Amino acid sequence: MQKEPAQKLLFVINPVSGGKAKQDWEEFIRNYFRDQPHSMEFFLLTGNNDSASVAHYIQTIQPDKIVAVGGDGTVKLVAEIIKGTEMTMGILPAGSANGMARELGLPIDKEEALNVILNGERRPIDAIEVNGEEICIHLADMGLNAMLVKYFDDSPGRGMWGYGRSIFKMLWNKRIIKATIQTDEGVLRRNAYMIVLANARMYGTGVTINPKGAIDDGQFEIVIVRRLNFWAVLKVLMNHRNFPEEHVEIVSAKRLHLKAKHRGYFQVDGEYRGRLREVRARILPHCLYLMLPKTSDL
Known part of the structure; x- marks a missing residue:
């Protein structure tokens, strides 16, 4: 042997x-x-x-x-x-x-x-470069989820009780993002409650935000949550369900320049980054080598 x-x-x-x-x-x-x-x-x-x-x-x-x-x-x-x-x-x-x-x-x-x-198997994956300063392996977003990350970080209570309180505070203080989104394919003008830069498919809670995402396909998705029903969002966040398809718009891109009318809460891979008006991003194809299961299918 x-x-x-x-x-x-x-x-x-x-x-x-x-x-x-x-x-x-x-x-x-x-x-x-x-x-x-x-x-x-x-x-x-x-x-x-x-x-x-x-x-x-x-x-x-x-x-x-x-x-x-x-x-x-x-x-x-x-x-x-x-x-x-x-x-x-x-x-x-x-x-x-x-x-x-x-x-x-x-x-x-x-x-x-x-x-x-x-x-295991050594495989390359992509990452998103955000504002020329850091990479996003997973998900970055402006709006509701970033607000939730901020509130939960500041919450005196942890666990499900702290998470639940943060959700209700987030929904109470929600506001629409008026944004211009420039990609390599053109310009979008949207009003949204959340704009996600998705290199992956789901949040750590199990909520799928980008069903067709692949972490090694040389692009990322911009997921625009345009509609918000209080009870629907509560079910998504508390019961780990997926966002209803009719509430979201998904656009694939290799580059992004997001400009919001007002500063919005922003997070990268679960780390709160403050309230920003502009975000620039670009895909970094196969920039990182990971050991993954041999049977994995990214």
């Missing part, structure tokens, strides 16, 4: 993701690899200049694979560092929702996820 080649793995761990203590993840990973030929290095995120520190560590140890151990924020941090390179990223889901991992068809089980990192 051919001996499995040894791999050098760097695990970038968010010690507070999903409420897990950092010792849990380190101990589990070390035990998993106890009788295997692979070598491991660990980097624990501190929240203080993490991107520069991780980039320096990667350059120093030259790992074969960099593994993000955390939620969507940890995945995004590592992806920002290695985008546009030949480096390979693995994902060990350790967050609360793990929206990106679910979208990519990655197993949530820890041992199965590590098996994919070692023995």
Whole structure:
């Protein structure tokens, strides 16, 4: 039998993701690899200049694979560092929702996820460059959902109670976005409650916003939520249903310049970015290499 080649793995761990203590993840990973030929290095995120520190560590140890151990924020941090390179990223889901991992068809089980990192299929995926400053792997949006992200971040209560309160506050304070949307195909003028830049299909809650989306097709979708029925939206958000097709308009694009009449709440991959009037975006085809299940169908 051919001996499995040894791999050098760097695990970038968010010690507070999903409420897990950092010792849990380190101990589990070390035990998993106890009788295997692979070598491991660990980097624990501190929240203080993490991107520069991780980039320096990667350059120093030259790992074969960099593994993000955390939620969507940890995945995004590592992806920002290695985008546009030949480096390979693995994902060990350790967050609360793990929206990106679910979208990519990655197993949530820890041992199965590590098996994919070692023995899965290396595949390229796209990302959206947003305002020339960051990438969006998953979903970015202006309007209702970004407002919900902001309210939930500021909420004193977490869990379903905090989420429910944030939803009602968002619906109470909702407002229409009057926007001009310029793409590589032309110009749209729309009034909408939410405008989504979708590289993927669904939010971490399981709500599908872009049914035909593919994360490796060289384009993204602009999803315009033009109509809003209070009870319909409440059902979508509370019961993880999909937005009714008659409420949305979907346009494929490679570039976007969004100009709103008034500042709108804006988020990228679950991170609130403030109230903006303009957003520029462009697709970065196959800019990131991930380890994915061999049977995955993005």
